[in-house]
Amino acid sequence: MARQKSEQVRQAILDAAHTLFTEKGYIATTISAIARSANTSQSNVYVYFASKIEIAFAVFDPWMRAKMIELESNVGATRGAEAKLEAMVTGLLNGIAADHSGQTLTLVQALATAKPTDNYSSTLLNWTMERLRVMIADAVPASTADEREALAQALMLAFDGVALRQNLRRGEIQGEPSTAAFHHLFQPMIDRATAKEPART
Amino acid sequence: MARQKSEQVRQAILDAAHTLFTEKGYIATTISAIARSANTSQSNVYVYFASKIEIAFAVFDPWMRAKMIELESNVGATRGAEAKLEAMVTGLLNGIAADHSGQTLTLVQALATAKPTDNYSSTLLNWTMERLRVMIADAVPASTADEREALAQALMLAFDGVALRQNLRRGEIQGEPSTAAFHHLFQPMIDRATAKEPART
DNA sequence: TCGGTAAACGAATGACATTCGCTATTGACA
DNA sequence: TGTCAATAGCGAATGTCATTCGTTTACCGA
Structure with a gap:
């Protein structure tokens, strides 16, 4: 040929x-x-x-997947529902979203400047959400699918929020992202679960 | 002269x-x-x-303040801690962050493309956070300052996240932002408050 | 060895934000 | 009321990009 x-x-x-x-x-x-x-x-x-933005996604995709797999492994090795969830939230927001290697900044800039004609597939987003759902299910098997979905979505929103703030690096205001608040998100679920069956690990 | x-x-x-x-x-x-x-x-x-980005902030600032004041007024008119908080979260995320007038898209694009030398003051962000703290305090007077701070930060992160997603208008995935999940954030605080003193309004 | 496809390249193109050099207004003061 | 210096306003650059074009090779199958 x-x-x-x-x-x-x-x-x-x-x-x-x-x-x-x-x-x-x-x-x-x-x-x-x-x-x-x-x-x-x-x-x-x-x-x-085909375009600059395609390069950005080609770079970001494997980086993000590797980070998520690493996170999932950490969370899997952690014992206890509450500790697992804390590891997940902290890893996702303080570790991945707020990473200092500039990858999430790249993602945010690429997304924000994407023309409507640049259609980028949501494959990665769906994959990431699925990893989160699995992690939540692993931590709290008693949770409902609806709960897991809502929490995964809330986390992804916060992920984007943290990534966006990275660009302002005004130092002020932003210490660690307020992951503390997100731990509250899971509290009712944990309470309910531990009420049914006492913690096992 | x-x-x-x-x-x-x-x-x-x-x-x-x-x-x-x-x-x-x-x-x-x-x-x-x-x-x-x-x-x-x-x-x-x-x-x-001085620059294009300065125009963007000059446009966005009054728009955002007006929206927040409107929101605060709605929340103020709502009765009951839980209803107030729900009005606040829904108004902020579904109403302001996801607005269809394109103002938040402007903000996100401006922030994402800002050069480190474009220093934009965080006055508006601080002001918005303060409005949120006040609204939370109004809804749940028994809350602590730390709680209010953490929740306000979590909401601002979600705000940015929703605003960023606006640009993907993939239709898919994104129906309403998962405000449902955020309501869980407030549940412990409400429970604690209503345990101390029964709801008054 | 030959031919055609497509990788590789240097030089455009076309959009933009921002700056420059100049002209025209205007507001304070004589 | 006239003068004049600061500066609003303007049209034409500048400089920086992403992306495309027209050619020139290098490779692969025959």
Whole structure:
């Protein structure tokens, strides 16, 4: 047939983008800089990716999945419903959403600047929500599906909120995100569960 | 001294910006379009505002304050701790954050694209948080200052999260933001309060 | 070895926010 | 009432991007 796309070039572009997004954020990173850092030309980047935003998602997706899997593993290793939930909330909001590597800043900037025509699939969002539901179910098996859904949604909203605030880094106001408040979210569920069957671990 | 800035021109710029931001969002609105719509020149806009983002804040600030004052009045007119809190959460998340006039989209886009050098004062954020604290205190006088602070912070995070999601208008997933979950946040506080003194209104 | 496809590239293009150099107004003061 | 200096207002740059175009190779199957 013809010449084939090189997996190496693709990876070089992703690596360069990852580094630059981390250093300067999505908006301040130029295609030109990505190309230079990946040792290729600006225009060749478009052979591998349709747009700048597509690169952002290609970088963010695996990062986010890895973080979530790590979190799930931590939560799984924690004992006790309350401790599990606390680990989940803290890990999600203080760990992932507020991470200092700049990945969530990239996500927020990409989402905020996305044109309506950039349609990005909600696959990652759905996947993340499912991980949260599973974690909640693991921590409190007695919870209802509705409860898990509502809590997962609330957490995702807070996730986005924390990520957005990252960009203001005004230092003021923002110490740790108020995960404390979110622990209250789970309290009724925990109370109800432990009332039925005493804590086992 | 010299020639003075005209309040009319300033207002014309703000009005034009307000309309255009509402129609197309912050990013898709150009200074050139604002100037044209305000019947002045592109460069003259910079006599009145230092940057595009400054215009965005000048438009958003009064809009947000008006919405919050309206909300506070609604909450004040509601009777009963639980009903007050529900009115507050629903009004804030479903009403203001998810509004269809595009103002919060403007805020999110402006914040996400703000350069670190654009320093925007956190006056509005502080003011909004204070309104929330006051509303919570009004609804549940027995609450502690720490509780009110944590809940206000959680609500502001959710506010930003909802505002950010607006831009994805994927229709899917997002029906109403899951305010239901947030009502749980307040339950322990309400229970504690009503245990001490029976509901009065 | 040959031919065609598509990767790769350098040079446009087209949008923008923001700045520059100049002109025209105007408000305080003589 | 006239003068003049500060500055509103303007049209034309500037500079920075993402994205596209026209060519030129390099590769793969035959």
